[in-house]
Amino acid sequence: MTSPLQQKIKITGPSVVTANRARDGAVIWRTAHQDWSTDLADAAVVSTVDTARALLAESAADDVGAVGPYIAPVTVDDSGAIEPGNLRELIRSTGVTIDIPATV
């Protein structure tokens, strides 16, 4: 496996670092305070290759807390609200697009 730090970093716009929490697999985003949050709104947004690389390196160092960190695209509107940049990330942040079988 290539470690995330060896991956070539290419970003086309505002980006965040996301991963899954090791304990339960929950989707998490790296915050600006060396921590993780389960809320995309708390994510640190970076927009240069260097800052992205630094954020990813810091995230990858937390192997006990998080699995498979990577850089994901987002959009940020005028009010500063962060939205996922593609369908995969949308599904990761808002959940499955179908109704989960009801527990009746």
Added chain:
Amino acid sequence: MPLVKNATTIADPFVHLADDAELPLDGAVLVSAARFLQDPEALIGRNSPLGVIWPNNRPVDDLVPYLDRLAVVALVYPSFRDGRAHSQARLLRERHGYRGELRATGQILRDQFVFLLRNGFDAFEVKKDADAAAFAATAKRYSVFYQPSSDGRLSAWQRRLQARHSESAS
């Protein structure tokens, strides 16, 4: 890297000899397959124990003529995911009757111990000290096995058939 043998960590009596290093007059040495195959007789002719590190992409057949004169065959796990040496080990033990030390080298972690033992390894160059320390406990993790194999323990089928025999005898 700790060497585990007979369930304890020991000092490696073998010197790992680089391909370009000069051959010492005596003392146990471990050499690469390439170096060994250049002049096997000269190495074997030394009056000291000899071991060969055999790569996992080379058939063990090439080693067979020398087996009874080797003290160690070391098989290589470049990654714990690469299981080719598992086949080589069984072939050496079961098909070619190799009785010397069979050593696992490379990325050896505790979770492979049971498999390695079952395939006939009896020495382990373990990557982490903690794993070496955990050897004895880990090796005992399983008390039953389905397959017949090289470690002398009975397979599930053998045990079941024995149980049947003793039932019908009583």
Added chain:
Amino acid sequence: MYAYDEIDRTLINERVAEFRDQVQRRLAGEITEDEFKMLRLMNGVYLQLHAYMFRVAIPYGTLSADQLRKLAHVARKYDRGYGHFTTRQNIQFNWIALADLPDALADLAEVGIHAMQTSGNCTRNITADQWAGVAPGEIEDPRIWAEIMRQYTTLHPEFSFLPRKFKFAITASDHDRAAIKIHDIGLRLRQNDAGVTGFEVLVGGGLGRTPFIGKVIKPFVPGRDILSYVEAILRVYNQYGRRDNIYKARIKILVHELGLEKFRDEVEEEFLQIGDGPLTLDDAMIEEIRSRFTYPAYAKLSDNPEELTKASADPGFAAWLANSVAPHKQQGYAIVTLSLKPVGAPPGDATAEQMDAIADLADRYSFGEIRVGHEQNLALPHVAKRDLPALWQALDRIGVATPNVNLITDIIACPGLDYCSLANARSIPIAQELTRRFSNETANLIGRLHINISGCINACGHHHVGHIGILGVEKNDEEFYQITIGGRADEGAVVGTLIGPAVPYDDVANVVEDIVEAYLALRQRPDELFIDAVKRLGVEPFKERVYATR
């Protein structure tokens, strides 16, 4: 049912203890994710988009009522109240926490269920015809051999780190319900001219990026030698299978690159060397396993009980009877398929409540036994025909009596982009939309037609072998789907043919409707199946119809 003995029980308990220790070491930071990944995979634990996914084996698709209840319990206690039955006789839970997994496994171990080797580069769950032991015309129950294979492959010291995953499937019927031709090793039980029971052995089948239909490597291997022969195949593969490229690591590529002849020579040479070793199965060993399979004490019952005749006046019952009930080898009994494909639902999902209810019905009507098939449906394998009306009502109440088995709405679909981290596109919503497009009446008019959907080229939804196959691809961040037709997974297995450029998400159901309309217009007789019409006509007329207006 196979009854576990002390050895089987000890082994899975020891496995649970080992995994508990591995999870603890991971959570404590003693092993890295990279090291742990392989360990968790060997126990069926994946990391998906939202959470860990836990895949539990249902060897050869046979479950007891107690086992199904325990699966319901795991769904309820550790997950979100449902499970997903897969195309390989496994069940997956989608939301389980790593820290809970050892307890979930321990609970399952109480009833002899495990998750060993449901992923990772090892021999996977051994699958078999879901009607094994009850289908008319079998040579013998293939599950005896599947169980022998299960034991042989479980924690195999030599073959747990293969170049890539390795899948076996076994059938004993001429009609292949186990899709043996798309497995790494496919085994068909048969007898030779001398009356000896053995196997036709197929090798190198598989889907994924480069689909291959399995080839016969040996027309007959006697039962006593089958483990030796399989060991020879695995050993050749372990040593020579490619490890440099994940997409070329399956045995199908080795067979293809060496050529079947050369591969067979290698295997034969190894087989000869293994000879009459400890793997040779003498009769006592086979008998040992056989003796631990128990069979129901069937009663002598009529094939045409009064209850059945009476109930058949109800069109709802009659439709279900015609669709979901199949002949049993025992007079007076039937095999009942439970459709997990109701309109608008994710294919193959069952809630904990449904599982519990089905377990109770199995106790009441099917000698406590349930089957799981690769089409992602369940079955009750031993139902007295006189009980069918009562059973139908009970099944209908819990939503598993949709009479659409083998019809266009009985769709196979992988989890796709809603769950799967490898996906390009969603599968489930496509399946849901399709079930809404075709009423049951239309579906019956169309007749047998299998739609298979995969969310990426890994082909867990077996799209290549769907009569209509749908494959999710990604184009500029948008979901697109390639459509193939003419594939099949049975004894006549073939890989489907692509009909043209991929179509966008919103258009998939329209395309399928167009294909179906073309078929209805072109078929020679009402009983010319879609798959036969495609074979006769080729893809052109369908392609024309679909792309004329696109």
